[in-house]
Amino acid sequence: MASKFNGIEEEASRLESGVAASTNSTSSQARCSESFWSSPAVVTTAQKVVAELIGTYFVIFAGCGSVAVNKIYGQVTFPGVCVTWGLIVMVMVYTVRHVSGAHFNPAVTITSALLGRFPWKNVPLYIIAHLVGSILASGTLSLMFNVTKEAYFGTLPVGSNRQSFAIEIVISFLLMFVVSGVGTDSRAVGELGGIAIGMTIMLNVFVAGPISGASMNPARSIGPAIVKREYRGIWVYIFGPIIGTIAGGFAYNLIRFTNKPINELAKSSSFLKGKSGNGST
Template sequence: MADVGKNNMAGHPGIAIVWGAARMVMVYTIGHVSGAHINPAVTIAFASCRRFPWKEVPGYVIAQILASTLANETLRLIFNMTHDQFVGNVPPGSDLQSLVMEIIITFYLMFVITAVITDDRATGQLAGVAIGSTVLLNAIFAGPISGASMNPARSIGPSLVWNEYKGLWVYILGPIVGAIGGAWAYNTIRFKPMSEISKGASRQ
């Protein structure tokens, strides 16, 4: 999670709440137009399991990165931020630690997204709440460990604006691997008979 300064009044929980709420609002606002495609990792994951055409992936990813870059440039200009006020992600500890955490939290996020966006059995009206809540929980848990990016575009945008690329590969590779894993994990159990799931649970 980006460090916005020592005098930040919101604090870590406040940032996580705003982050989750913003994600929820975006799902309800543009979800019917672009689905959950404001994240390159999500787009690539959907394409990997044939729920989105590969030929459209480059255009979506470019648009997502461009939007992130413009948003960060706007943020920098509005708040007159200096070069040392980087709002992107840099691994707080080792690159490996942040990479593993990004894979795990993006796996959870994509698992939820796949469930509520692509499965007709899920309650579609609660998709925004489910996704936003997952982002909130991931941010609270993983923020101090990896920055909780979960979105390559979110990390690439500020890196381009502030010309800061330290550990950027972590926030590109981690979310993509995690998202593909989450999408395939849900699709693996999607059509499994409930009787078979219950039988397996009773054996534990």
């Protein structure tokens, strides 16, 4: 009989230990989950992604909105469209650059990561934010205006695809070259960065707008294309800006000041990495 009671007590002890272990495990998991969502790194990344989404939304809303209004009502004029693009980019750069770097452009994000100025783990999050912001803005414009085929506010090659592809590479090169100079070089006057970037956008639209639409940004073209189901020449506006921005970013890094000899740069490849900051579009 005593051995039976001893067996019952041992079983009860094991059960209690199991319950305690289970409780401790659940409590530990809860603490881990709580610490994850309250982690400063997670909160900061979420803030950056939201800033990029909102920034991209208003860049596309204002820029593409000016295109739609001009085509429907004819009151903005082509110079007005160019100025609108430059102003909205400048405004949003000054608004969220200190939060997220103000990329608003998948090509800028990819180039910044390649040059070592942006963590690769955040690249997919930024690209998703850019695409979602562009799609939401395009959907808003589509609901607000009677956007016919003639009033399409996306980008389509006016001439050949190759012509638009070439000019997208050139103007995207210029944009990233300027961004690298005023946005990532510590010797530049940082307070004027937004103005320089906005002016570059405006000048590029003046030159390339009548030819390719002057996208310089895959998200700028993909959003309207998805909403209006217009995919003609879409590859031009995906690969052209990416190639141009990568080339522009690497070109600026070749002239970035350094006191290291050429043979040391060749060994370490440190000339591929910028000194500070995130790029902005």
